[in-house]
Amino acid sequence: xxxxxxxxxxxxxxxxxxxxxxxxxxxxxxxxxxxxxxxxxxxxxxxxxxxxxxxxxxxxxxxxxxxxxxxxxxxxxxxxxxxxxxxxxxxxxxxxxxxxxxxxxxxxxxxxxxxxxxxxxxxxxxxxxx
Amino acid sequence: xxxxxxxxxxxxxxxxxxxxxxxxxxxxxxxxxxxxxxxxxxxxxxxxxxxxxxxxxxxxxxxxxxxxxxxxxxxxxxxxxxxxxxxxxxxxxxxxxxxxxxxxxxxxxxxxxxxxxxxxxxxxxxxxxxxxxxxxxxxxxxxxxxxxxxxxxxxxxxxxxxxxxxxxxxxxxxxxxxxxxxxxxxxx
Numbered sequence: 001x002x003x004x005x006x007x008x009x010x011x012x013x014x015x016x017x018x019x020x021x022x023x024x025x026x027x028x029x030x031x032x033x034x035x036x037x038x039x040x041x042x043x044x045x046x047x048x049x050x051x052x053x054x055x056x057x058x059x060x061x062x063x064x065x066x067x068x069x070x071x072x073x074x075x076x077x078x079x080x081x082x083x084x085x086x087x088x089x090x091x092x093x094x095x096x097x098x099x100x101x102x103x104x105x106x107x108x109x110x111x112x113x114x115x116x117x118x119x120x121x122x123x124x125x126x127x128x129x130x
Numbered sequence: 131x132x133x134x135x136x137x138x139x140x141x142x143x144x145x146x147x148x149x150x151x152x153x154x155x156x157x158x159x160x161x162x163x164x165x166x167x168x169x170x171x172x173x174x175x176x177x178x179x180x181x182x183x184x185x186x187x188x189x190x191x192x193x194x195x196x197x198x199x200x201x202x203x204x205x206x207x208x209x210x211x212x213x214x215x216x217x218x219x220x221x222x223x224x225x226x227x228x229x230x231x232x233x234x235x236x237x238x239x240x241x242x243x244x245x246x247x248x249x250x251x252x253x254x255x256x257x258x259x260x261x262x263x264x265x266x267x268x269x270x271x272x273x274x275x276x277x278x279x280x281x282x283x284x285x286x287x288x289x290x291x292x293x294x295x296x297x298x299x300x301x302x303x304x305x306x307x308x309x310x311x312x313x314x315x316x317x318x
Contacts (some may be wrong), residue, residue, distance in 0.1 A: 077286070109216065121288075
């Protein structure tokens, strides 16, 4: 093999060569050292985990809806929320700042606490495969 | 022929003169001229960051709908964290930037007619957290039956101005621009 072939193979194998989608980039943002393994099943279970507040159940579907390929509706204001599934909405997860902001707000509102890095990665994995 | 040109030139020079002298501070003569009509209403929000940050859960309310003291209370970190039962917390940098923009155009600083009426209807130290608690706004909606508001799935609450006021996003609340969903144009 000559140097050029080697170089091309190296390029193909390197993660940089594969154009990462925004949601893959976000998962990488939450896993800079590659120490964590994100799991869609765990993410799915967490997405559906319910908490009772003032006699009403809260989970992530409360605003994002049952079918994540469809638009949801804010439970209080009724404002339409564009689909969460990456397969249905390519504008999702494009900005780390936005993702961080909403994980913080929505984990606190839904679970009454912030989510861990592992949990955020699991949730993203679930949303990336939905 | 020559004379017309001279007249035109003079008009243009006067225009420029006014433009740079009296109106240079914050707006041009022409901005002023064209903004005469909307001044009857509420100043529209042109702050991009605001329109992005405060439009995810409801339409972005104009700064001129509340006095400075109300915006200050709403933008306390703890208040944003429990924002009418929802979490709307912001990082400090964004929070300060938005609050500064809101204060600059708050109802007590605005020259727009409806903002002045909002202030006139409030007592000296009154600073409600809700626009719908302002006496002027309450009075204007006094005659609308509840079943067209709370009993109307497409409206839900008086808080969602844009459900009925078709030009709410431009700061126009004139009763000619009202359509109550499922009820039609507003006429008595």
